[in-house]
Amino acid sequence: MESFEKSWYVLHTYSGYENRVKANIESRAQSMRMGDYIFRVVVPEETATEVKNGKEKEVINKTFPGYVLVEMTMTDESWYVVRNTPGVTGFVGSHGAGSKPAPLLPEEINSILRSLGMNVRNNDLHLEIGETIKVIEGAFSGLEGQVTEIDEEKQKLKVNIEMFGRETSTELDFDQIDKID
Template sequence: MEGNKEWYVLHTYSGYENKVMENIELRKESMGMENNIFRLQVPEEEVTEVNDGVEKKKMVKTFPGYVLIEMIMSDEAWFIVRNTPGVTGFIGSHGAGSKPSPLLPEEVEAILGDTPKRQVVHLDVEVGDYVKITDGAFSDLSGIVEEIDKEHQKLKILLEMFGRQTVAEMEFHQVEKEQV
């Protein structure tokens, strides 16, 4: 069952992605599979964390527990990869020794293509805290945090404008906690 060079997804023990890549590279060389197993990739993205105004860049795994492998699927290549320590299986395989389905080209592009860099801001606020808006249309206004959405890094802030209370949605990077 010789085929074309395609990308597949391996499931690994979480935290062992780099070790699995290293093990497959060693097995590929020692077993003469350079013509069947080509590239391995742990999908990662660079994020910038801002903590107390200090920016720090770091790499974060996009899909923890998964490794992408570019290979020509053959019985021998499948066996070597599947039986590498730390590999729990191929994604898209129906079990009982069946070969997995490769990723579609657009899936590979979405995973490995240039992804925009993300900025993660650590904002030490709770509902009821006062914050000052530092960016945007409401810049220099202060308000009370009503709601926190950590996943999307947004806050709902109760502001007083023109004698009325208004709720504004702001991103974490647009505010700072007021020292009361």
């Protein structure tokens, strides 16, 4: 099941090692030149307020203890790198015996990412500075603007939008814009 599409997969890890596994995968992806196949690694967490000894304290809880999400293109090499990362016990949805796992369905990962406040859209927009885009979501919805900065890693860009006869600079997420053809 070799796929050349980016998809999200779930890794099973030793409980309590999720952040270490995330760091290990990111490090291995870079050192083994797999950056074109392994994109994002996410440990789903939520912040909660706990009262201890009469004092309120914010704590970070794992949404899915023992699991890590990874966005990757499933090839033999990328599968091998992730599967053999220290702390990873396997992929969820793999039947063992060397079989590759099934990816999460788009609606599943969109729901998880949305609950974490992350970008949902699988963004394959190829933008260049100076290009004109249309804002499709947010306060500037329906307006057009010119791209002035692109941050691929954070999936954000800066856009100059003309409003009320003046140019206004704003920062937008990739999923808030569409390319104008």
